[in-house]
Amino acid sequence: xxxxxxxxxxxxxxxxxxxxxxxxxxxxxxxxxxxxxxxxxxxxxxxxxxxxxxxxxxxxxxxxxxxxxxxxxxxxxxxxxxxxxxxxxxxxxxxxxxxxxxxxxxxxxxxxxxxxxxxxxxxxxxxxxxxxxxxxxxxxxxxxxxxxxxxxxxxxxxxxxxxxxxxxxxxxxxxxxxxxxxxxxxxxxxxxxxxxxxxxxxxxxxxxxxxxxxxxxxxxxxxxxxxxxxxxxxxxxxxxxxxxxxxxxxxxxxxxxxxxxxxxxxxxxxxxxxxxxxxxxxxxxxxxxxxxxxxxxxxxxxxxxxxxxxxxxxxxxxxxxxxxxxxxxxxxxxxxxxxxxxxxxxxxxxxxxxx
Ligand SMILES: [Mn+2]
Numbered sequence: 001x002x003x004x005x006x007x008x009x010x011x012x013x014x015x016x017x018x019x020x021x022x023x024x025x026x027x028x029x030x031x032x033x034x035x036x037x038x039x040x041x042x043x044x045x046x047x048x049x050x051x052x053x054x055x056x057x058x059x060x061x062x063x064x065x066x067x068x069x070x071x072x073x074x075x076x077x078x079x080x081x082x083x084x085x086x087x088x089x090x091x092x093x094x095x096x097x098x099x100x101x102x103x104x105x106x107x108x109x110x111x112x113x114x115x116x117x118x119x120x121x122x123x124x125x126x127x128x129x130x131x132x133x134x135x136x137x138x139x140x141x142x143x144x145x146x147x148x149x150x151x152x153x154x155x156x157x158x159x160x161x162x163x164x165x166x167x168x169x170x171x172x173x174x175x176x177x178x179x180x181x182x183x184x185x186x187x188x189x190x191x192x193x194x195x196x197x198x199x200x201x202x203x204x205x206x207x208x209x210x211x212x213x214x215x216x217x218x219x220x221x222x223x224x225x226x227x228x229x230x231x232x233x234x235x236x237x238x239x240x241x242x243x244x245x246x247x248x249x250x251x252x253x254x255x256x257x258x259x260x261x262x263x264x265x266x267x268x269x270x271x272x273x274x275x276x277x278x279x280x281x282x283x284x285x286x287x288x289x290x291x292x293x294x295x296x297x298x299x300x301x302x303x304x305x306x307x308x309x310x311x312x313x314x315x316x317x318x319x320x321x322x323x324x325x326x327x328x329x330x331x332x333x334x335x336x337x338x339x340x341x342x343x344x345x346x347x348x349x350x351x352x353x354x355x
Contacts, residue, residue, distance in 0.1 A: 012068040012097060014043035018057055020073040020131070021048035021177065021187050024169045027195050028132035028153040029072035029101070032146045034199035036139040042068065046195065048188040054080045058087030066095040070139075073131030075104030076114070085113050092118045101134045103127055105318065130157035145202035152203055159263060159323070165207045172206075172219055175226045178259050233260050234268045239277050242338035243285065246346050249306055252285035253338045255292075262290045262298020266323065270302045287311065287351075289341060291334070297326040310351040314344050321353070 015037035020026025030046050037044035049057040051074075061069050069091060076084050088098050098121040100114055106125050114123045124134055132153035140146035155166035172194065180190035197205035207214055214220040237260070242253045256265050266288055268274050275282045287306040290298035297315050299308040300323055308324035317326025331337045345351065 012042065012066050012095075014045065014064075014067045015040075016061060016064055016067050016069045017044065017046040018061065018069065018071045018074065019046065019048055021050050021191060022173075023073075023156065024166065024173055025130045025132050025153040025157040026073040027169075027173060027191060027198065028149040029135045030195050031149055031198035032132060032135045032140055032143075033070045033072060034195070035143060035146055036070075037068075038199075039140070039143075046188070046192070048191055048195075049074070050187075051080075055083050058084050060087075061096075062087040062090040064091050064094065064096050067091065067097075069096050069098050070135075071098070071100045071102070072135050073102060075102055075106060076100075076110045078107060078109060081110055081113055085117070088114075088117055092121075095119075097121070099138075100124070101131060101138055103129055103131050103134060130154045132157075148202050149198060159267060161267065164212060165203050165209055168207055168212075168214065168223065169203075171223045171226055171230075172214065174261060175219070175222045179222075230260060230264060231268075233257055234265055234274070235277075237265065237290075238269060238275065238282075240334070241277075241282070242335065243282070244338075244342045246342060247349060247352055249286040249303075249352065250283060251287045251289070251342065251345060253289045253291060253341055255334055256290045256298070258293055262292075262300060262325070263323070265290050266298065266300030270300070287345075291328060291331070291337060295327060295329045295331055297328050299324040299326060305353050307351050307353050311345070314348055314351070 015033065017030050017033040019030040026048065030048065034044050034046070047057050047060060069088065092098065097119045098114065098117055100123045102125050111123065114121055124138060126134055130153045132150040136146045136150040152163060152166040152169060155161065155163040156170045161167050176190050176194065177187055180187045194206060214223065237254045237256050240255060244251050256262065269288050270284055272284055275284065284302040286301060286303045288300045288302060292298065297317065299311050299319065301308055307321045309319045309321055312318050312324035312326040315326030315328055317324060319325055328337060
């Protein structure tokens, strides 16, 4: 659509990047946006945020003038539609332009709300790629550092774990985030040095591939410590597992402590060699539900005989067939929760895959 004289924004002078603070995909996307801003000679500001904190993020976007606002790795569902569109609408009236690049599931109403903003908004949503890959293809198609950042993000977002640097970065992000949250510090500020290094030099800016370690010795030490603790916590969580066979599938529920992600736990629990508990060997479960202290449910699978997204729907959540999340709610008695979950699953068959 050609820009009309009236609608045309004054030349943008800066870029505001809003990206997901939770994982490597969000950080890599922010780093690619930085490289884009830099290549165009535009000022760059970044905000990293998470679901539940859209109000301050988009409130801040609403104060911008003549800014290209690039949002990456964040989905917009209808619960935040008003907050998001109000903020962006104001920004657009002040000469801003919106580019939104994402790979989550969007409702038609959410898509229309963004497409209806003024100043020719760009919205690209594609489930086949991670957000950093979409960001790289749209903004920096010929930039080698951006391409590598996207590759690292893909490895972690699709949980392939084939690239050592990608797994290391994932752990470093967790270490930095959990540490900031524990100390009640700002997560964006805590992650900013890492995003900057990634933006300026790509992966080699933070991680030495040949040595297999972070360039920053303190981060390396903290990641090593985090990994050791993580394995202890995962073994402990598994030892308290609650199993039941439902509709011919082995369903397992575990409690996970804070500081452990369901992606890590799910990956660990899907490997037979990790399932030796005391002196007994337990099988890999078809379906694994991980209950966190706040009552959130991480849902992963150990075989293709179950659909995690259909399980999530029974617990107010959603996701992919191979990984999903839901909510159980606050609880006190873990074994009562297990009974309740098993009962819910036994009454429903939508979560059974045909294979
Ligand atoms: Mn992502």
